[in-house]
Amino acid sequence: MSAPSKSIAVLGGGISGLTCALRLAQEGHRVTLMEGSEQLGGLGTFFEHDGRTFEKFYHCMLPSDGPLLRVLETLGIRDEVYWKPTTFAYAHEGRFFPLNTAVDLLKFAPLRFIDRIRVGITGLYGRLVSDKGLDQITTVKWLTRLSGDRAFAKFWRPMLEAKFGDRHHDVPALWFWTRFNREKGESKGECKGYIKGGYKHITDTFARVLQALGSEIRLNTTVQSVDLDDDGRTVVTTDAGRESFDQIVITLPTPQVEKIVGPAMRREMPPLDTTTDYQGVINCLLFLKKPLTTHYWLATPGSEHPFDGVVETSTLTDTADRGQRHVVYLTKYLHRDDERFSVGDECIRAYWIPALQELFPQLQDSDIEATHIFRASFVEPIYKLNQMKLRPPEELVTGKVYLANTAQVYPVVTSWNGSVTQAERTLAAMGVGVSAPVTATADTAVGSRTAELKLTKPRASAQPLRPAVAKA
Numbered sequence: 434m435s436a437p438s439k440s441i442a443v444l445g446g447g448i449s450g451l452t453c454a455l456r457l458a459q460e461g462h463r464v465t466l467m468e469g470s471e472q473l474g475g476l477g478t479f480f481e482h483d484g485r486t487f488e489k490f491y492h493c494m495l496p497s498d499g500p501l502l503r504v505l506e507t508l509g510i511r512d513e514v515y516w517k518p519t520t521f522a523y524a525h526e527g528r529f530f531p532l533n534t535a536v537d538l539l540k541f542a543p544l545r546f547i548d549r550i551r552v553g554i555t556g557l558y559g560r561l562v563s564d565k566g567l568d569q570i571t572t573v574k575w576l577t578r579l580s581g582d583r584a585f586a587k588f589w590r591p592m593l594e595a596k597f598g599d600r601h602h603d604v605p606a607l608w609f610w611t612r613f614n615r616e617k618g619e620s621k622g623e624c625k626g627y628i629k630g631g632y633k634h635i636t637d638t639f640a641r642v643l644q645a646l647g648s649e650i651r652l653n654t655t656v657q658s659v660d661l662d663d664d665g666r667t668v669v670t671t672d673a674g675r676e677s678f679d680q681i682v683i684t685l686p687t688p689q690v691e692k693i694v695g696p697a698m699r700r701e702m703p704p705l706d707t708t709t710d711y712q713g714v715i716n717c718l719l720f721l722k723k724p725l726t727t728h729y730w731l732a733t734p735g736s737e738h739p740f741d742g743v744v745e746t747s748t749l750t751d752t753a754d755r756g757q758r759h760v761v762y763l764t765k766y767l768h769r770d771d772e773r774f775s776v777g778d779e780c781i782r783a784y785w786i787p788a789l790q791e792l793f794p795q796l797q798d799s800d801i802e803a804t805h806i807f808r809a810s811f812v813e814p815i816y817k818l819n820q821m822k823l824r825p826p827e828e829l830v831t832g833k834v835y836l837a838n839t840a841q842v843y844p845v846v847t848s849w850n851g852s853v854t855q856a857e858r859t860l861a862a863m864g865v866g867v868s869a870p871v872t873a874t875a876d877t878a879v880g881s882r883t884a885e886l887k888l889t890k891p892r893a894s895a896q897p898l899r900p901a902v903a904k905a
């Protein structure tokens with residue numbers, strides 16, 4: 434039997450907050466979800482273009498995302514996830530090298546033959562070896578030892594820099610090992626998933642189910658502080674004033690948690706690790722009339738490109754979800770102090786779009802339907818050696834204040850699945866397990882969405898634009 438119903442505030446409406454709110458509401462608690470922005474979804478949030486919604490930052494699922502898929506099952510929308518084989522390629526001096534099979538690696542001309550073999554062995558070894566001790570050794574050292582200096586400098590370092598910039602030196606090998614095993618863990622080749630109606634469909638369904646379970650969702654509600662009152666009750670302060678709850682679950686990134694913790698609460702909780710900073714990201718989204726490549730991901734590491742990857746999500750998404758347009762994200766991970774974070778969108782466009790046209794000379798201005806720039810400051814913690822010891826605890830104040838955030842996801846790669854997994858760890862610390870599906874409510878949501886989708890008839894897609902030089 435569940436514990437007596439409590440009033441619980443969940444702070445943050447990203448996937449962590451939504452998962453916590455859902456499971457707590459299923460247990461019969463009175464949940465109030467507070468989200469600072471005008472939308473749910475956090476980093477998986479969306480915007481509207483020409484009657485459809487698109488993610489501000491590219492998002493997809495992997496078949497190994499079990500905990501996330503279970504949440505979608507609870508919401509009754511798991512069957513709406515569709516899967517497609519996807520491919521990866523590497524841009525080097527104007528040529529695109531597919532890198533999906535052992536044969537692709539053997540043909541990977543940017544590396545000497547011996548280095549290709551060493552990179553291949555690194556991959557095999559990485560899959561077979563245990564993760565023991567990898568939190569205490571840097572990725573730089575681990576990969577250099579396995580692949581050699583040349584292959585590290587030419588192949589692995591640009592990939593690491595693409596995520597962590599000049600702060601990649603201390604990232605533990607454990608992070609890399611986990612990432613490597615997550616993305617290449619499928620025996621039948623790379624395959625990615627997306628959901629009919631996009632990620633907005635997931636957050637809309639969460640909202641409907643939460644409301645049906647009696648929860649309250651407050652958007653545009655920025656939490657200014659969390660603290661304990663004189664009676665030891667938890668208090669949340671927003672523009673609307675102070676409010677008491679039995680318990681609080683915080684899902685904000687740690688630097689934002691630090692800003693809202695009040696003095697009484699700070700005295701009761703263990704100090705949070707403030708030495709781990711976060712990496713941010715800029716995405717430039719292009720809606721195109723023609724596809725660029727057949728690859729989901731084209732890595733463009735190296736200083737000649739202002740972005741580190743060209744992510745063509747329309748190689749995965751159905752026309753029902755994007756119309757006839759093709760959707761490409763140019764992505765660059767950066768620290769929020771970098772000046773590119775504060776320059777105007779026009780400056781980014783003026784630099785990035787000609788650089789894309791250099792990679793794809795056939796891409797004409799007239800092929801571009803629209804472009805949008807999005808920035809996020811707190812995406813991936815910048816990990817250091819012994820990061821496991823720096824993970825914040827799930828319980829901040831005994832029995833009262835709990836944490837489920839991206840700083841705890843390590844060593845798993847930050848993702849919706851990683852956040853759901855962490856949310857479930859935090860819920861376990863609160864004594865809450867994973868509950869059964871709430872089928873009746875979700876069926877209603879599924880029905881209305883299906884009707885909407887039937888209005889769009891897919892047409893045959895246009896021919897891909899050819900790269901500057903024929904692909905390898």
Ligand SMILES: Cc1cc2nc3c(=O)[nH]c(=O)nc-3n(C[C@H](O)[C@H](O)[C@H](O)COP(=O)(O)OP(=O)(O)OC[C@H]3O[C@@H](n4cnc5c(N)ncnc54)[C@H](O)[C@@H]3O)c2cc1C
Nearest residue numbers: 445447448449468469475476490492493655656847848849
């Ligand atoms: C470019 C990019 C690509 C990605 N690709 C993928 C992918 O393909 N697949 C995948 O699974 N994941 C992907 N991710 C990662 C994924 O989006 C995140 O790991 C996940 O969304 C984190 O969820 P969260 O709820 O923990 O945090 P967040 O999404 O950061 O949510 C925190 C929420 O708290 C709110 N908040 C902050 N401060 C306050 C306050 N004071 N008061 C109230 N609310 C507040 C924020 O507005 C936000 O909504 C990607 C992320 C980015 C940026």
